[in-house]
Amino acid sequence: MNNNLNKNQLSMVKPQQVNINENMNIVIVGHVDHGKSTIIGRLLADTNSLPQGKLEQVKETCRRNAKPFEYAFLLDALKDEQAQGITIDAARVFFKTQKRKYIIIDAPGHIEFLKNMVTGAARAEAALLVIDAKEGVRENSKRHGYLLSMLGIKQVVVLINKMDLVDYRQERYEEIVEEYKTFLSEIGVEAESFIPISGFMGENIASSSDKMPWYHGRTVLEKLDGLENKEDVKDQVFRMPVQGIYKFTANGDDRRIIAGTIDTGKITVEDEVIFYPSGKKSKVKSVERFHAAKMDEDIAGSATGFTLEEQIYITRGELACIAGENPPEVSTQIKTKLFWLGKEDLNNKRDYYLKLGTQKVKAELQEVVTVLDASTLSKTERQYVQRHEVAEVVFKLEKAIAFDKAENSTETSRFVLIDNYEISGGGIIVDSLKSQEGLLDEKIHQEKVTWREEAVTRQERASRYAQKPMMLMISGKKDLKKKSIAAYLERGLFTEGRNVYYLDTESLSHRFGEGMQEESSKEHLKHVAEVANVLLNAGNILITVIDHLQTEDINVLSKVLDFRQLKLVWIGDIEEDTPPIDIHVEENEPKEIIYEKVKKILIENRVIFEGL
Template sequence: MLRFITCGSVDDGKSTLIGRLLHDTKLLLDDQIATLEADSKRHGTQHGEIDFALLVDGLAAEREQGITIDVAYRFFDTDKRKFIVADCPGHEQYTRNMATGASTADLAVVLVDARKGLLTQTRRHSYIVSLLGIRHVLLAVNKMDLAGYAQPRFEEIAEGYRALAAQLGIDNVTCIPVSALQGDNILAHSTAMPWYAGATVLEHLEGVEIDRAGKDIGFRMPVQWVSRPDQNFRGFAGTISSGSITPGSQVMALPSGRRSAIARIVTADGDLAEASAGQAVTLTLADEIDASRGDTLAAASTPCEVSDQFAAHLLWLDDQRLLPGRPYWLKMGSRTVGATITEIKHKIDVNTQEELAAKHLELNEVAFCNLYLDQLVPFESYDHSRELGAFILIDRQSNATVAAGTLSFALRRAGNIHWQHVDVDKGARALIKAQKPRCLWFTGLSGSGKSTIANLVEKQLLSRARHTYLLDGDNVRHGLNKDLGFTDEDRVENIRRVAEVAKLMVDAGLIVLVSFISPFRAERQMARSLFDEGEFLEVFVDTPLEVAERRDVKGLYAKARAGQLRNFTGIDSPYEPPLSAEVVLQTADESAEQLAGHVIDLLG
């Protein structure tokens, strides 16, 4: 079985190439051919002639626009080999779909229009091919019929691509001049290009040798499900990603590190004496050890590493930019954990492979980053294992997939830092103060009255002998956060630092009042996640923009309206109101003293 993808820039002929392969290998039934002929007259781009692209472009939007949007998978076979091909879209906005198709492929067919040569999207797709570990590329220089079947043009493009592949570390490149529409060099050699004597596309696909063995890392099986049909059976189900296993083999459950031995290898067809990579099995162990979905069973003699901090390559797939410090969900196999990009080391220019400084990532940009997880995970570098080295990032608010990435190595300092035990804890500190520690998080527009209300709340708490501290946005920027500006990236870091300080103050037994605009829901949710249940109370000071502008004693809104202040919340930077704040204060209806009283009532 050979899994391969077709990729490249838009309109380079990817779908047509696959359609031609399916048609010329006689794998289409008569009714499929009749449907194709009818669809070609209705939706085709070949003036009534057969449009082979319609065999794989099945979505209505694809047919209307004549483009590929989603990844289309097709199975076909010949006398020599079986194939699964993924036809990937060429448009930049669908790069995420291309990465999905490439993630399971052994070979990439990169198409290039002979008239246009190597384009930015060609280079971007080739970079992703390299990033995802594909080391075999067939460069199909397509539409040679429209370039006069010129040998010099083919050789120019082939030479340029080989140089690009060498930069990307792609070792095996085969270049073939083709016309997918006319069938030149697809199954049979073209009489129009007698100067080309190499393999045809199908001959190359049938004969290419793919080394799937990779590095011998030993037995690995991510646990997908714990099977417990009754009290007498407990098995760990999953697909073996590398190595082999037999009953009696010593294994380790990670990340816990507990050891046991394989008792049985269970399948639907009965127990096995041995199982190896690619097989789906259920393993029972000799000991009752704690392992669950998302854990990994590994050979005890050569276990994989465990860490919570990594260097990773990241392909950003979302329209909203990546901001370091913002929390996401990371999904790796069947395991989901909290994650944060702590630093972008550099982003990569897909045209030149140059490393560029960056504070954020835009759609389809690739970067090398530092990644922090909120718990330890077992892993292998992606070069050693696709299953244990690949991940996606998920937005915590929308649940949309925003990035795909590969792990390079662990940041070793993660294993050197441990929680130090202390005898005096938060409960003891709160007890001596005779109060319940809380974080009151005041959020709202500039000029909404946050600081005024927070100040009144603190005064009332002080009169009741409560131990408090007020963290005000302006005051903190004179010290702790004086190095931060007002870009989206700096706003995220501003809130991250303050949230960590507030957490320490609550741990000290204090009632801490935080008065910050904190415009983004994601950062307020991140702050909430640092505290125990009931400790974080969000106070939304709800003031209409026009009212806040009238109260603007600092003149900031006027400067923002005049273009003198950039990234000012409410003017040219958004404010995302809370969806479920513990208390909402309507400043247009009551005085600051009355509103402060509502907050005191909330505390009880």
């Protein structure tokens, strides 16, 4: 057989009726120079999936340059097209067979694996792992096998390539099968099959090879078509990491859209949605897509959005789930299995950032349970992890995150670790551990007071006072005379006849006792929220000052208070961790102008009004 297609292969490249509704993502991995690019080129050519005339063009280029043609050159040609802004994505290659369409994801190295762990590229349902028949199993062959197991990919097809370089010997094939099968069994992976091939010569790619009559299994394409699509993600529990909240104001449009990409499951109008880790809930009012017709539901894989019947304070990083389905885990302590590629050892002397979906949180190494060399599988007991090692470790997180254990969902258990702005590690969460902060969250939830309306209703108070309750939180960096602004606002509203009260959070801490200064800021905010809740239920407009308020602080407050009763006035420069603000004030802005801005938003939100 030569580099041209034989008769059997020609029959396969005729236009085919592809099942356009069936797709499969495949990742291809292997040691450098073991022939991945050649195999990809062959798959494209042998399935007639190349742009028209591309094969002939590359062959002609080789002929003019007196260079022997190789199928790997096809990928180089497609990369050139990509660089010119044409249609091909070199990292994601598309081909088709009569059964389905395939996306083959090329992961050239370990770091690409880790980057893919928090992107759609990691959602492969199968893997092709390439081993050079002449060189045999290398360290990277083993590391890639381990990474596949961490990605949760169960369908692994091993391609023993370059059989032409070992004269198609069955003994060599069996040696590699035995060695690699033993390794995979030790990490809990079972290969679907081991296929002896020659990507360069086209043996066992699209049609059976007469050079290896001793092999009676399927070709690569036959094997791919025989693989099963994993359980349909739209039939799993609903999970959508919140990417952003978009508020519209033009032309009377007051929608507030919770946006993200659905990992698994589906969402339907009137579903009750719970957001984790905050635990807030509301019903879906509408399902939205950018420039799309009105729809009642959306499914996994879609970049979508939805509005809520009751407005609640939600931020980027929350995990949207549906009430009644299995809830995710929520914790500040997690047990993980990870693969480390950092320049510096993973240790407890450095701070890291853990990124899972849209959540990003500071992480501290708390314990190294065990360290495993990914290529030799030898175990070591020590409290640091070196480059290219796999380990089971426990992390303490700065704040709680929502996730699923790897055994329940690969999509919402995979994470990466960032060290000094670089992705340096990645893995899966295998267990959730209870922490003191987690117990405090639970306590806040249990102690949340539900106020009962007895003799006087809120509507009656609002009618009597010509106002609705609202808490104005004044924040920004320290030393910006926020207290004097708060006093000016209080005096102005009081003069106009409003029930207004300045709640001094500093003096409040002293009233709770001497130990308050040593308590966590989270516990202090909880006390502030409890007192504010009483005053708001009495119908007051509250004004308070909280230095450098952050998104996490708003989350704590809104666990006790109604989010709709909170308005944030931010003074000075807006920083990266600044939560969504309602009024922005320049640092030296006159108090009279600040007062008018505050009064305007109170009127627009019908907080103050003439009697009903």
